[in-house]
Amino acid sequence: MAAKGISTIGAASRSLSSSLMAAAKEPDVENLRLIEELTSNVDAVQERVLAEILGRNADAEYLDKCGLDASDTDRATFRAKVPVASYDDLKPYVKRIANGDRSPILSTHPIIEFLTSSGTSSRMRWPAARYVPGLHTGKGLYFLFARSETKTPGGLTAQPALTSRTLQEEGLRLHEPNMAAILCEDASQSMYAQMLCGLCQRHDVLRVGAVFAAALVRAIRFLQLNWAQLAADIETGELNPRVTDPSDRECSRGDWTGIVTRVWPKTKCLNVVVTGVMAQYILTLQYYSGGLPIVSGMYASSECFFGLNLRPLCGPSEVSYTIMPNTAYFEFLPVGEAVDASNLVELARVEDGREYEVVVTTYAGLNRYRVGDVLCVTGFHNAAPQFRFVRRQSVLLSIEADKTDEAELQRAVERASSALLRRRGASIVEYTSRACTERVPGHFSPALPHWTLAP
Structure with a gap:
């Protein structure tokens, strides 16, 4: 079978992508009007999106096993009956589809392709x-x-x-x-x-x-x-x-x-x-x-499209994405809390400054699926939360029972580069990391390709 993160793209995701790509030839005012409308009615849009997804996939085997039927399109029933899922939870269903089972397993609409994940969510461009x-x-x-x-x-x-x-x-x-x-x-x-x-x-x-x-x-x-x-x-x-x-x-x-x-x-x-x-x-x-x-400019993954950077010319360290509530149904698991359906927070109810793992329900049949991205709320555009990408949940370094994520590693490399290299007129172009266990306690050090120091 293929790698973790295999999924399909829903119709709404394709629709948003097409409209944004076409936006370069349309008046900016119309695009901004749509964004303002969506971000001003986040909770209502999310409620409608969930009802559409559940109604569309009501006859799917997965939702049937969760105890949902065609009339169960409300949030309360969804939250009570559908568990939080990882790729391992869905792997048996995905394998059946990949092996040729054309019955409505995850979605009642035909599955036409699989998108394999790189393990890194794309933060792509949008018309600026x-x-x-x-x-x-x-x-x-x-x-x-x-x-x-x-x-x-x-x-x-x-x-x-x-x-x-x-x-x-x-x-x-x-x-x-x-x-x-x-x-x-x-x-x-x-x-x-x-x-x-x-x-x-x-x-x-x-x-x-x-x-x-x-x-x-x-x-x-x-x-x-x-x-x-x-x-x-x-x-x-x-x-x-x-x-x-x-x-x-x-x-x-x-x-x-x-x-x-x-x-x-x-x-x-x-x-x-x-x-x-x-x-x-x-x-x-x-x-x-x-x-x-x-x-x-745009934040997306193989699972679905998420949102836009409404300040595309901001500095790289200031990039935040405003989630577009019409692309999927979004929930958020507060970092540090148990992976339990009752702990998930809806899009309109996240707290400023707090970190969350994003969970999506898509038109293509992923239900309460853990994407693996950790985001931090940086503010709001109208009623829509804005998020800074923090890290991938699964990308951690651990050598002495520590938990070092990619953001901490990047900060450490930047500090070392500033202190040791820039005063000599050099900088790091690229790096990876390796575990050093020659000394106790063990530690991590950057492993630099031969061409990484550039004037």
Whole structure:
């Protein structure tokens, strides 16, 4: 069977995604009006969404085993009868669907594909033209890498959520370069084709990005290593060592400070995820971009879409997402409390400043499902809570009965970098961690690839 987090996307999630992607061509006022309406009526919208989900999936085997029937669409009955579920709880049902059982197991609507989770929720972009004038008058260069799909024993497609989303958008012409380059199975060839296309159209590019910060850093590093060959291809159409284009001379100088705006001079912002574990790349991206705004605009996972960053030009450390109440039914388990259905808090009743694990009920048949993301309430937009992504619940380091999460590790690395490296004109580009048990007590230390120290 496939990895943890396999799920399907509900109709409402697809609808929201499509409307937001189309928003770049619609008046901003209409999009803002919809957001204001949804965020002003959070509890009523959530009540309607839950009733729609339960009514839609009333004949599903899972809800039937929970004791619900078609008339049980109210919150009280739902909370009393449906337990909190993890992937392990749903795994037997998922296996049956993957093996070809077409009966209404989790959902009464046909399951057409599985989305495999990367284990890292995507905080993606959304149209920011209201904040960056002229942003959509040119092109966006996004480095996307789609993995090959697989087939379940029952013949259903199983692929990462990003791959599915990219394929769906082929007809919308949202991404450059073309799908052949994105879907190339050789990552190096895919990167080369995308970078070559981006360089050829460098004067049309107004925004540069990738889904995760690591991918964008990897793309710039690829340019650093392969600029001469890329330049030769652009100039002659065949392998040629001569470099004449001004942008390529920028690369030959050996100074990579602000290289993004020197190669793509009209770039107004970066669209990339820099929250959670991706925060380690913020300084590197600021170095390469010359301080361009970094936009982390939308929060989503393979389970469903969650919300929007209504201040897309805020600093990376200030990013908070306003949950859109029409995409799924949201509940929250206070961190530190027992995993029990009675402890779950509804979206409209979370407390400012408190940390919660997010639990979703989706149109596609996930009921009270623990996504694994821990969020902290940072305030409210109208009646809708705003959340800062804190960490993945399952990502912990433990060596001496301690519990060190990715956010604490990031803070420790930042402090060490500030104290030891920046005064020497160097910084950490990327790191991982390893357990050191040579001494007692044991401790963790960053393990740095050979190229991680950059001037």
